[in-house]
Amino acid sequence: MFHQIEGLYVDNNVSFSDLKGVMEYFSKEYFGQDVKVRFRPSYFPFTEPSAEMDIYWGLNSESDYRITKGTGWLEILGCGMVDPEVFKNVKYDPSLTGYAFGIGIERIAMLKYGITDIRLLYEGDIRFLRQF
Amino acid sequence: MKISRNWLSNFITSSKSDFELVDAFTQLGLECTSSKINSIDSKVIVGKVKSCTKHPNADRLNLCEVDTGSDLLQIVCGAPNVKENILVPVATLGSKIGDFEIKKTKIRGIESNGMICSEKELGISDNHEGIMVLDGTFKIGQTFSEALKLEQDTIFDFDITPNRGDCFSHLGVSRELAIIEGSHINLEKINYKAGEFKSEDAIKIKIENPSLCPRYSCRLIKNVKVKESPQWLKDRLNAIGQKSINNVVDIANYIMFDLGQPLHAFDYDKLNGKTISIRNAFENEEILCLNNENNKLDPEDIVISDSNGPVAIAGVIGGFDSQVDFNTKNILLESAVFDEISVRRTSKKYDYAKEASKRFERGVDFENTLYVLDKFTKLLVETTGGQASKDFVDVISKSKDTKSIQFDFNRCNKFLGIDLNQNEYDKLFKKLSINTKFDKSKFLCSIPSYRNDIEREVDLYEEIARVYGYNNIPIAQNFNNSYSSIIDNAKQINNDIRSILPSKGFYEHYSNSLYNDKVLKDFNSYETSEIINESSIDMKYMRNSLMPGLLAAVSFNEKRKVNHFKFFEIGRVHSLLKNYNKEEETLGTVWYGHNDNHWRNECKTDIYFAKGEILSILKNLKINNIHFKVNKSNFSNINIDIYSHKTCIGYLRQLDTKLSKKYDIKAPVVFSEISIDKILKNRIKDFKFKSISPYPSVKRDISILIKKDISYSKIIECIKSASDNLLIDTNIFDVYSGKELENNSKSLAISLTFMSDVKTLVDKDVENRVNSILDQLKEKFNIIQR
Numbered sequence: 015m016f017h018q019i020e021g022l023y024v025d026n027n028v029s030f031s032d033l034k035g036v037m038e039y040f041s042k043e044y045f046g047q048d049v050k051v052r053f054r055p056s057y058f059p060f061t062e063p064s065a066e067m068d069i070y071w072g073l074n075s076e077s078d079y080r081i082t083k084g085t086g087w088l089e090i091l092g093c094g095m096v097d098p099e100v101f102k103n104v105k106y107d108p109s110l111t112g113y114a115f116g117i118g119i120e121r122i123a124m125l126k127y128g129i130t131d132i133r134l135l136y137e138g139d140i141r142f143l144r145q146f
Numbered sequence: 147m148k149i150s151r152n153w154l155s156n157f158i159t160s161s162k163s164d165f166e167l168v169d170a171f172t173q174l175g176l177e178c179t180s181s182k183i184n185s186i187d188s189k190v191i192v193g194k195v196k197s198c199t200k201h202p203n204a205d206r207l208n209l210c211e212v213d214t215g216s217d218l219l220q221i222v223c224g225a226p227n228v229k230e231n232i233l234v235p236v237a238t239l240g241s242k243i244g245d246f247e248i249k250k251t252k253i254r255g256i257e258s259n260g261m262i263c264s265e266k267e268l269g270i271s272d273n274h275e276g277i278m279v280l281d282g283t284f285k286i287g288q289t290f291s292e293a294l295k296l297e298q299d300t301i302f303d304f305d306i307t308p309n310r311g312d313c314f315s316h317l318g319v320s321r322e323l324a325i326i327e328g329s330h331i332n333l334e335k336i337n338y339k340a341g342e343f344k345s346e347d348a349i350k351i352k353i354e355n356p357s358l359c360p361r362y363s364c365r366l367i368k369n370v371k372v373k374e375s376p377q378w379l380k381d382r383l384n385a386i387g388q389k390s391i392n393n394v395v396d397i398a399n400y401i402m403f404d405l406g407q408p409l410h411a412f413d414y415d416k417l418n419g420k421t422i423s424i425r426n427a428f429e430n431e432e433i434l435c436l437n438n439e440n441n442k443l444d445p446e447d448i449v450i451s452d453s454n455g456p457v458a459i460a461g462v463i464g465g466f467d468s469q470v471d472f473n474t475k476n477i478l479l480e481s482a483v484f485d486e487i488s489v490r491r492t493s494k495k496y497d498y499a500k501e502a503s504k505r506f507e508r509g510v511d512f513e514n515t516l517y518v519l520d521k522f523t524k525l526l527v528e529t530t531g532g533q534a535s536k537d538f539v540d541v542i543s544k545s546k547d548t549k550s551i552q553f554d555f556n557r558c559n560k561f562l563g564i565d566l567n568q569n570e571y572d573k574l575f576k577k578l579s580i581n582t583k584f585d586k587s588k589f590l591c592s593i594p595s596y597r598n599d600i601e602r603e604v605d606l607y608e609e610i611a612r613v614y615g616y617n618n619i620p621i622a623q624n625f626n627n628s629y630s631s632i633i634d635n636a637k638q639i640n641n642d643i644r645s646i647l648p649s650k651g652f653y654e655h656y657s658n659s660l661y662n663d664k665v666l667k668d669f670n671s672y673e674t675s676e677i678i679n680e681s682s683i684d685m686k687y688m689r690n691s692l693m694p695g696l697l698a699a700v701s702f703n704e705k706r707k708v709n710h711f712k713f714f715e716i717g718r719v720h721s722l723l724k725n726y727n728k729e730e731e732t733l734g735t736v737w738y739g740h741n742d743n744h745w746r747n748e749c750k751t752d753i754y755f756a757k758g759e760i761l762s763i764l765k766n767l768k769i770n771n772i773h774f775k776v777n778k779s780n781f782s783n784i785n786i787d788i789y790s791h792k793t794c795i796g797y798l799r800q801l802d803t804k805l806s807k808k809y810d811i812k813a814p815v816v817f818s819e820i821s822i823d824k825i826l827k828n829r830i831k832d833f834k835f836k837s838i839s840p841y842p843s844v845k846r847d848i849s850i851l852i853k854k855d856i857s858y859s860k861i862i863e864c865i866k867s868a869s870d871n872l873l874i875d876t877n878i879f880d881v882y883s884g885k886e887l888e889n890n891s892k893s894l895a896i897s898l899t900f901m902s903d904v905k906t907l908v909d910k911d912v913e914n915r916v917n918s919i920l921d922q923l924k925e926k927f928n929i930i931q932r
Contacts, residue, residue: 031563035622055175057307063608138699
């Protein structure tokens, strides 16, 4: 089980650059102003171009090596420009553009609070809940 | 998918480090990691075991003296095959084996100055049965990796996205590396001597359904010698995790990993009729496959068939009867393009997610089938001494036109938020090997035949973006589009609950919304929807109550000795009404245990306490006209239904012993479920404050004797109806039933508060009202005033 926040924005002249801006803004608000982000190409059937956003997590411990596969970068969310096929299916004006993103809530919560086991979020352990 | 760096260098070389390449590939959309193979530490050297005696303090360990040329090392070794006078690889002090550094250590009291290694420890193979014993060609003191003549390599492990079928080979990855390097790849020119005979005399190809197989190329190669593969070929395949089988199969595999086109080799002499047809399978047709399994086919499957029946399932697996074995002399080699969707369906059905079908499913290069055959032939002729036919048989049933896509670079600039000119776009297209013509402010782009994924203009935007670099696209700093935040009432009440309940000491819980059938009838009798494709039997049904999840959390905490807590959960519960699945947003609450370990007094959790909390929560949420009714229930001995106006909005219950046992909880539990959807309707939307009277209130107490079975709520109802709105509050402050009273009576003491908005009340005003209240109570319940 996990939960996901989905975002969708459609308007005239929405660009990939706007998407980057919003995602970076979110990351800074959530992880702190010093966070370093990068975008890299990926694939989702409903966005084109598609991207995944990583934040720089660092390589300070053995667990950092493990969770970042030795790269220091950690995947946070998937996003992209809405594929024109999606607009076609819902009969939107083809001149519109937009972006979409999805963020795993548990994932970013675990990163923010240093939670190592996702099960802690579902067990209802009072000793865990009390800390928040 | 594993890619060898040495192998890539057949196409293109790079001066970048492994780490830099991993980063560059990843930024280009090919996520990967890298690892080194055959990089044995230079401090691992060849040594000779001079003596080997039992360890004095351990049965299974031996004490060895190892001569490394310069030293005589004392080493403790646990391997069963260690003995005197053998040559072994020795990791001397300071060498690294994997992530582990060899240090001087004491094992059961005896000093050990190194480690004698197994093949697995050195990363040479998976063999870990004992230490590696070397033959006489090794010399004492030699650096082991030099003596072995192992080729060091880097293996990149790629996670290729499903749209990039063209990257499933060293050639494909080389093309991407060429983008990174800004250079071009070298495709080997194929040269070898072919024979005089012709394939077209030996085999006829019939494609019955062009959409299943747009292209089928093949070639006959005679007089091959099937045997073990040469070492270089074994090493290449081994490096990317593939097992060696025989030279023919290995070369076919090698070519697939090299160029991305899966090949299949038939034993030509085992084919019947010398005509091959590519067709749909017949109903109930069967084939014995290479893995010795007999499969029943259906008409959705594509088969390669000779005059007797199927000899292979196209793109998925070969047939047993036509396979190449060590007696095979003549080979028919197939290089074809099959329908992607059919191959996917078939491979999924038979569960053969193999390297070949993986590539067909994602689309192979239509224009490449002959080059692939040629390269295979060359390798086969070189390694097996066979002779290739003069010609190819190449049947194109459905030709593929070069795709041309119009590309408006101004639109692309706007779409991506960049500002590149025509020249810059031209350069990016060159990197992608996309040929362009420029006409009336638009590019006309010809897409390379291997890029099956590029079909629309927007696909080219992505290509431009990734080659330009996602991270070079500017980050918008201001968002001048207007928007408003929309929170509907349904969401707002959840926010309110999440602020009110924690302030009363509740913790929020999230539990799984899918249950097994064992808990479905514990809290209500609603039928609920079943999941068709459940992932486990415990997640077969949509929940019809929040309680099983909450009680599981209660039990979890009880076992961890937390003795007093309260939970709530907001979630949807389901009920199946005449084939319609009703979802209802619900608030579940649980009170658990006693805080009895407090210096002042015990805080008891019981149904009365919980009822008070429920009332206060609902008041905080501005829910109108709340009242409670004790009702019999099949689900608990103590059950109170909660009402707002005339609607039953939920219940409050005590967990009875039967369910306590079932959920493995010992201490008392009170719980409640309230329908958020229902209370939403009775929520006061525009709450306004009531002005406060400037006049004092007057209090009167009454004491009555009344029958036990009459509930307090009925009494209050009666009191209220007997008075007017000057009665502003009632409170019960004493309840007594004892021996002195009649058997079925109880004594109640109730305080009544009166107040007026317009004047100070005098005795008479209050007396009148109290009297009429008492009269009414006498009349209705036959009370005795005390």
